Amino acid sequence: MLLRTSPTSPFVRKVRLAAAVLGIPLELEVADTLDPNDTLRQQNPLGKIPLLITDDGEAVYDSRVIIAYLDQLAGGGQLVPNAPKARIDVLRAEALADGMMDAGVLLLYEGRFRPQEKFEKAWLDHQSAKVERALAYLEAHPLPEHEQINVADISLACALGFFDFRFEGKWREGHPGLVAWQTRFAARCPSFEETAPRL
Structure with missing residues (x-):
């Protein structure tokens, strides 16, 4: 494919x-x-x-x-659990991590498609606040770490990796639990390093 x-x-x-x-x-x-x-x-x-x-x-x-x-x-139920409660929990966490990435992309595009003198501060603050709230929530409510990596794990790892790559890892300050989570995920999933973004 x-x-x-x-x-x-x-x-x-x-x-x-x-x-x-x-x-x-x-x-x-x-x-x-x-x-x-x-x-x-x-x-x-x-x-x-x-x-x-x-x-x-x-x-x-x-x-x-x-x-x-x-x-x-792959047979179903591997990245997205089949059991109803577990499925909703994983999909909700995926949506939160994806929302962080969406907000980050919008912040990036503001700088890419507008000259700095035309930046809309209210818009940037609105998107930044989404990211800050999501990080605070995930720091306080860490994802459960199951033996099988699921789509929520993958989404959060990609979101944190994106903010490392595009925003100099500023998210790390004040979020030691998430920093530790990312380190453990990278150790569990060698492809995390292999798929790291490149300019």
Whole structure:
């Protein structure tokens, strides 16, 4: 299967980690989301990555849907538990980590697409507050560490890795529990280092 990627996207990293945990090989092909001539826009009308092209030629997007598809291919119930309570707990934690990444991407794009004199402070503060609240919640309510890595673990690891990469790891101050959690995750999942973003 083919994964349309970017070497810096935390959501691409999330899919790559999920595939590695499941033992599913993926071929990687870089996509240019800003190039109207890239076939990405025909494969996904939103022109977003990650995007998976299955062996049957079907386009699957976004990261949550791709991971659900990969989990199903692997027999189901591995990254997303089948038991109702455990399933909701994991999916809720995934949504929180994904929301942190979404807010971080919006902060990044404010600097990428606007000159500094046109930055909207209220917007930046709004997005930053989302990240700060999520970090505080996760510091106070750490993810349970099960023997099997799940999609919540993967999402949180990618979120923290994204803030290390794009925001100089400033999240680490005041969050020793999350720092320790990330260290343990990296030791459990060698693919975390292998999928680290590169400029």
